[in-house]
Amino acid sequence: MKYSVDENGYYGKFGGAYIPEMLYPNVEELKENYLSIIGSSDFKEEFDKLLRDYVGRPTPLFLAERLSQKYEAQIYLKREDLCHTGAHKVNNTIGQIILAKKLGKQKIIAETGAGQHGVATATVCALMGMECIVYMGKIDMERQRPNVERMRILGARVVPATSGSQTLKDATNEAMRHWINHPTDTHYIIGSVVGPHPYPDMVAKFQSVISEEIMNQLEAATGSPYPDYILACVGGGSNAAGAFYHFMDNEKVNLVAVEAAGHGVGSGESAATTALGKPGVLHGSKTLLMQTKDGQVVEPYSISAGLDYPGIGPIHAHLFDTGRVQFLNATDEEAMNAGIELSRQEGIIPAIESAHAFVALQKLDLTPNDTVVINLSGRGDKDLETYIQWGKY
CATH class of the missing domain: 3.40.50.1100 (Rossmann fold)
Structure with missing residues (x-):
């Protein structure tokens, strides 16, 4: 590959x-x-x-009909939030x-x-x-x-x-x-x-079960194993690596990663590594990370604890560097609004990390013929206090 x-x-x-x-x-x-x-x-x-008897795999691939109507595309959710423990x-x-x-x-x-x-x-x-x-x-x-x-x-x-x-x-x-x-x-x-x-x-290999299942489930649902888009949030990037894994060599599948912009990319309180980072070494690998001119790690910020990381995995640094994956970012406000929208539209409260991926629906030029798969990497139980404190629902 x-x-x-x-x-x-x-x-x-x-x-x-x-x-x-x-x-x-x-x-x-x-x-x-x-x-x-x-x-x-x-x-x-x-x-x-x-994976089958304990985790509950395969997780469903759900056609989100109300979201599909709103964004005028065929939107499927890979329900990793239904795994035992609540995430991928x-x-x-x-x-x-x-x-x-x-x-x-x-x-x-x-x-x-x-x-x-x-x-x-x-x-x-x-x-x-x-x-x-x-x-x-x-x-x-x-x-x-x-x-x-x-x-x-x-x-x-x-x-x-x-x-x-x-x-x-x-x-x-x-x-x-x-x-x-x-x-x-x-x-x-x-x-x-x-x-x-x-x-x-x-x-990535352990998480690749996600993309393997997507291919099988999508073929059963649509007749083709290949969607037009796959969307996933990225902190370090394990759920995205799993969702992208079996599609990386098929250039016709648009892979979209959404990072946490926090209060805004230019605010000084962000975790949008590809927008703000440069090559360096963090936690044992050379990758992209947010750092000062003398190489000190810049403290990241995101309302989502799982995306609050100053770098990305080296596989994602490479996918960004080669242009294979389109990297977008979402602010706290955008992500929280997307989380509430999913809750109201489909009856699914997402983890705030996962909610970032849904912001891409507003930023991509989708058509009614596009098939979109969003990796819903976790459920929002753990984030109820953050949703409550945010309060705009």
């Missing part, structure tokens, strides 16, 4: 593994073993069985927990922003009887408290990150520090297509 990772862990000029010496054995162990493990028949059998994140944690088990690991660590990846990690650790520690920014813990309590009920220890902006970037920093200090018995389940190789490729 033209847009796949190469043998050195790069997507074009982005990717790689920029890691401290103490982490080299861990990352090398993963790199040497992940393809053979996830390609084995016993892995596939266990993974597919859990569990696709990846199921895969990684099986991988960790086969590598002989006894403990799991993770980072989380919106809490959905943390909940998904705590869930699979409970399922497999493994110790779980989740790092979460102190601010994110306050604004996503229901997910914090869900993790604790599931038996995870939630550790606040109190440095920097006290959000996702800082939680990732703390998780990596923990991994450096516990290199032999611990596996780090990274939640997005970020981090050192092989994580971006591994997470």
Whole structure:
């Protein structure tokens, strides 16, 4: 595939593994073993069985008739919000927990922003009887408290990150520090297509079940497996990587990623990486990230905790760099309005992260013959307090 990772862990000029010496054995162990493990028949059998019987896959592809009428296109929603735990994140944690088990690991660590990846990690650790520690920014813990309590009920220890902006970037920093200090018995389940190789490729492969199902379901519904557009929100970018995966080499499918503009791209309070970022190294890979002239990371901002990240995964940096994916952005106001619109039009309250993708409907020049698939990556239960505080409904 033209847009796949190469043998050195790069997507074009982005990717790689920029890691401290103490982490080299861990990352090398993963790199040497992940393809053979996830390609084995016993892995596939266990993974597919859990996705079906535990996660609830395949998730439906729903024709949103009222949205379709309003925006004059055929709009389908890929209902990842109906996965067990409420978001797409569990696709990846199921895969990684099986991988960790086969590598002989006894403990799991993770980072989380919106809490959905943390909940998904705590869930699979409970399922497999493994110790779980989740790092979460102190601010994110306050604004996503229901997910914090869900993790604790599931038996995870939630550790606040109190440095920097006290959000996702800082939680990732703390998780990596923990991994450096516990290199032999611990596996780090990274939640997005970020981090050192092989994580971006591994997470994308686990999430590619989304695009695989879209192709099958769309063909059954329309006679063609290929839509005209696929829309997804992007922070680190795991749901978008999963939704785009099987369509990247078909240039006739327009791939659209929507980043969080926060209070506006030029406001100084934004997380629109492709608009504001430049190449640099963050959390073990070369990618696009928001940074000062001397290379210090600029603190991101978004009303959505899961998009509040100063970079994007290297696969998305490459897709942006090559022009394969059109990157748009949505302000807090636009995203919240889109979330309320979906709630009123289709009876589905989306995660605020996912609501950003729906803003693209207003910004694209759609026609009645266009088939559009929106990856509805998560449900809005966790965001009710934010919706309430926002108050405009």
